[in-house]
Amino acid sequence: MAIIDLQNVTVSFDNQHVLHSVNFAMKSGEFVYLVGQTGAGKSSLLRLIYVDLQPHEGRVSVAGFDAHRIKSREIPKLRRKLGVVFQDFKLLPDRDVYENVAFALYVTSTPRSEIKKKVLMALGDVGLSHKRNQMPHELSGGEQQRVVIARALVNSPSLLLADEPTGNLDPASSAEIIELLRTINVRGTAVLMATHNYELVRRYPARIVQLKDGKLLEVELRERK
Amino acid sequence: MALGYLLKEGISGFRRAKLSMFAAIFTISISLLLLSFFTILLINANSVIEGLRNRVELEVFLGDYLSKSDTDTLQTKIVGLIGVEDVRYVSKDEAARIFQEEFGEDINKVLDFNPLPASFKVRLKDGYRTTAGAESVYVATKEMKGVEEVAYRKSLLEMLDTRAQTFLWLALGIGSFVAISAIFLVANTIRLAIYAKRKIIQTMKLIGATRTFIRIPFLLEGLVQGFIGGAIAAGVIYLAFEYLEQFVSMQLSDLVAVDREAYGIIIGVGCLLGILGSILSIRRFIGEKVVEQ
Ligand SMILES: Nc1ncnc2c1ncn2[C@@H]1O[C@H](COP(=O)(O)OP(=O)(O)O)[C@@H](O)[C@H]1O
Ligand SMILES: [Mg+2]
Numbered sequence: 301m302a303i304i305d306l307q308n309v310t311v312s313f314d315n316q317h318v319l320h321s322v323n324f325a326m327k328s329g330e331f332v333y334l335v336g337q338t339g340a341g342k343s344s345l346l347r348l349i350y351v352d353l354q355p356h357e358g359r360v361s362v363a364g365f366d367a368h369r370i371k372s373r374e375i376p377k378l379r380r381k382l383g384v385v386f387q388d389f390k391l392l393p394d395r396d397v398y399e400n401v402a403f404a405l406y407v408t409s410t411p412r413s414e415i416k417k418k419v420l421m422a423l424g425d426v427g428l429s430h431k432r433n434q435m436p437h438e439l440s441g442g443e444q445q446r447v448v449i450a451r452a453l454v455n456s457p458s459l460l461l462a463d464e465p466t467g468n469l470d471p472a473s474s475a476e477i478i479e480l481l482r483t484i485n486v487r488g489t490a491v492l493m494a495t496h497n498y499e500l501v502r503r504y505p506a507r508i509v510q511l512k513d514g515k516l517l518e519v520e521l522r523e524r525k
Numbered sequence: 526m527a528l529g530y531l532l533k534e535g536i537s538g539f540r541r542a543k544l545s546m547f548a549a550i551f552t553i554s555i556s557l558l559l560l561s562f563f564t565i566l567l568i569n570a571n572s573v574i575e576g577l578r579n580r581v582e583l584e585v586f587l588g589d590y591l592s593k594s595d596t597d598t599l600q601t602k603i604v605g606l607i608g609v610e611d612v613r614y615v616s617k618d619e620a621a622r623i624f625q626e627e628f629g630e631d632i633n634k635v636l637d638f639n640p641l642p643a644s645f646k647v648r649l650k651d652g653y654r655t656t657a658g659a660e661s662v663y664v665a666t667k668e669m670k671g672v673e674e675v676a677y678r679k680s681l682l683e684m685l686d687t688r689a690q691t692f693l694w695l696a697l698g699i700g701s702f703v704a705i706s707a708i709f710l711v712a713n714t715i716r717l718a719i720y721a722k723r724k725i726i727q728t729m730k731l732i733g734a735t736r737t738f739i740r741i742p743f744l745l746e747g748l749v750q751g752f753i754g755g756a757i758a759a760g761v762i763y764l765a766f767e768y769l770e771q772f773v774s775m776q777l778s779d780l781v782a783v784d785r786e787a788y789g790i791i792i793g794v795g796c797l798l799g800i801l802g803s804i805l806s807i808r809r810f811i812g813e814k815v816v817e818q
Contacts, residue, residue, distance in 0.1 A: 352731060373735070380733035390728045406530040407734040451732070 302361070303328045303459050303490050304349060309358035311344055318344050320514030321358070326492060328458065331485045333501050334494040335519070336511035342494035343387055345511065346461050349492070350384050351375050363458060380408055383452030383489075387463035389444050391436040391451075397423070398432040401451045408455060422454040426480065441468040449477065453484055460484060462493040466500060478504050531738070535745025545718035546750060552714045553754025553798050554761070556707030557791055561762055563700040570696065574689045578654040583647040583662055583677040589617075591671045596643070599671055603645060606665050608653030613646045620644065642673060656682045711802035715747060716809065723810045736811050747803030748796055755795020759788040 304326040311319040318341040326332055336342050347353035348360050351367050360367040365378045383404075392400050401422055405415045423429045426446035436444055445468060452460055462481060466474035478493075478500055485491045495501065501508060501521070508519040585603065587596065596614065603612050615623070620641035624632050633639055647666070649658055659677050667675045719726075729739050 350731065376730070376733045376735045379731065382733075384731065386731070390731065392725055392728060394722075394725060402530075403729070403734075404732050406527040407729075407732060407738055409527070412527075412529060 301328055302326065303330075303363055304492065305359070305361040306345075306348070307359040307361075309348065309355045309360060311341070311348065311353065311355050317514045319348075319355075319511075319516075322514070322516045324509060324516050326490060329485070329488055329490050331482070331491045331506040332493070333506055333508045334492060334511065335496060335498065335501065335508055336494075337496060340511040341514065342511055343463055345516075346384075346463050346492070346494060349459075349461060350379055350382055376407070380455065381458055383455065383457035383460040385445075385448050385452045385460070385462040385465045387467065387494075389436075389448045391444060391447060393436055396433050396435050397428065397439070397447050400436065400447055401454050404451050404455050410455075418454050419450075422450040425453065425483075426450045427476075442470075442473045445469060445477070449480065453489070457489060459490045459492070462491065464494055464496070466495065466497055471499075474500055475503075531741045532745065534742035536749070545714070545721070546746075549711065549714045549718065549747075549750045549799070549802070550754045550757070552711050553751055553795055553802075554757040556703075556710055556798060557755055557758035557795055558761060559703050560700070560707055560794065561758060561787075561791055563696065563703055567693070567696045567700055571693065574685060574693075577681065578685060581649070581654055581659065581678055581682055583649075583659060583666065583675055585645040585647060585666050585672055586642040586674040586676070587644060588671050588673050589642065591643075595671055599669060600645060602669060603647060603662075603666055606662055608650050608658045608662055610648045610650040610653075612648075615644045615646060617641055617643045654682070656686050707798060708801055708805070711798050712805040715743075715750075715799075715802045716806035719743060719803075719806050719810055726810050739811055740807055743803045743807050744800055747799035747801075749799070751796040751799020751802075752792060753795075754799065755792035758795060759791040762791065763788060 302325045304324065306322055306324040309319055309322045309324075310317060322345070324345075334342050334345065344353060348355060348367065349362050351362075351370060355368055358368065362378060363381045365374065367378065370378065392403060395403075398419055401419045402415055405418060410418070420429060420432075423432055426449050428443060428446050428450065431439060431443060436447065439447065445465060449462070449465065452462070460481070465481070466477050469477060474497065481491050481493060482504060505521055508521065510517050510519045587599070591599070600612055600614060603609060617639050620643065621632050621639050624630075624641060632641060647662060649662065652658070653662075656679065659679070659682055663675050663677065666672055726739055730736075
């Protein structure tokens with residue numbers, strides 16, 4: 301079953317097409333790289349999926365919701381099925397690491413006892429258990445990145461969207477992050493990862509789609525060399 | 526929903542934003558003091574006016590020729606009039622005694638006889654202590670046989686009817702204005718605090734929080750701020766009444782009365798102000814369009 305299905309989706313800003321009649325489908329449990337240069341529209345495409353943006357034309361279906369005509373009170377329900385690693389992190393600056401991760405569970409009806417267990421597990425997965433009482437601004441960029449990932453996966457989403465999750469990291473940390481995402485994927489979560497780190501894509505092969513001039517193309521790894 | 530989280534979040538707003546919390550509490554206290562001041566003024570002005578009205582009575586002077594039974598019949602007739610609360614008989618002798626109390630002279634000695642007529646003092650029912658109410662009793666009694674003259678303080682009633690009414694409406698108008706200003710003042714202060722959090726609110730929505738979920742901690746915060754602000758205002762008023770009297774020779778509480786319940790009401794209104802302020806302020810940011818077209 302398709303967890304994401306975009307049909308003839310067009311998005312434009314200031315009369316400039318960013319996405320032009322784009323079609324894209326992704327199956328449950330799949331791992332897909334979304335590549336393209338800066339400004340190609342990767343973040344915009346992800347925002348369509350977590351309904352932070354509405355298409356000017358076309359249909360967007362996500363996890364069984366018709367995102368292009370969803371009612372505003374349904375939007376939280378859709379978002380709770382996703383985990384999103386935002387390009388700009390969007391950590392809550394007024395609370396510590398533990399509370400940041402726990403927030404994704406507070407918004408659902410998770411029992412208290414389970415929240416603690418799940419948060420500590422997620423923080424363990426990203427190797428940050430020992431920093432759980434630090435404030436976001438006390439962490440390095442890479443550590444903040446990992447907190448965002450922990451928050452995105454703590455509610456066991458069926459789909460994880462990662463917007464350049466290795467953008468701020470050195471190669472070694474990048475490899476760790478991507479291995480973490482692969483592990484999450486193996487456990488059954490579909491992962492859509494926007495990146496322009498082709499080196500990483502070559503080392504951890506998977507399906508690749510590329511945004512170029514407003515169009516979305518399937519890319520074979522061999523073609524790119 | 527995560528009740529524990531919502532409660533904790535509502536309280537921890539204080540820890541996270543001390544300055545804006547003090548600003549909100551201070552604003553609520555000041556607004557409440559202003560409101561209380563006007564309310565106390567209004568209530569007491571009203572009770573002064575009511576006191577004056579209560580004192581107005583008609584004096585129905587009787588002819589000397591009336592027998593005891595004629596007098597009784599007349600009294601029964603007056604008691605039966607619309608708007609009459611009670612009728613008290615003042616005999617000639619009693620009138621003379623009152624004269625002596627007021628003027629210090631015995632009228633019998635001055636004139637060798639008592640010229641003062643017997644009379645009925647007619648008090649009016651609540652709601653009839655107006656010019657119209659008094660006038661109808663005046664007309665009715667004046668026509669009765671055996672009644673020589675009827676008098677009452679018409680000008681006082683007329684003054685109360687017109688000017689007091691104007692004063693009350695004016696005070697009520699100013700009071701409402703102060704109340705509405707208070708709400709907006711408080712809302713504005715809280716809005717500044719929430720404005721600082723607008724990014725956090727947007728993020729919370731992106732993570733799947735509903736509006737209600739985001740709103741509840743802010744409302745709780747507003748409630749607590751309102752409670753504290755109300756308690757401070759009530760405390761200031763209490764202290765003013767308790768201790769000012771010791772320094773000023775007069776009894777403040779003789780002039781204006783503040784009931785025990787009034788302090789509860791002040792705190793209650795404070796809570797209301799806090800919640801209302803939060804509702805008004807957060808609506809702006811939470812309703813903000815997230816989804817771009
Ligand atoms: N809110 C916006 N208003 C106007 N232009 C925007 C907005 N968001 C994105 N854009 C433009 O759309 C294009 C695609 O941006 P984006 O989706 O962020 O690309 P990417 O993530 O691939 O770098 C860019 O040219 C960017 O300037
Ligand atoms: Mg981007």
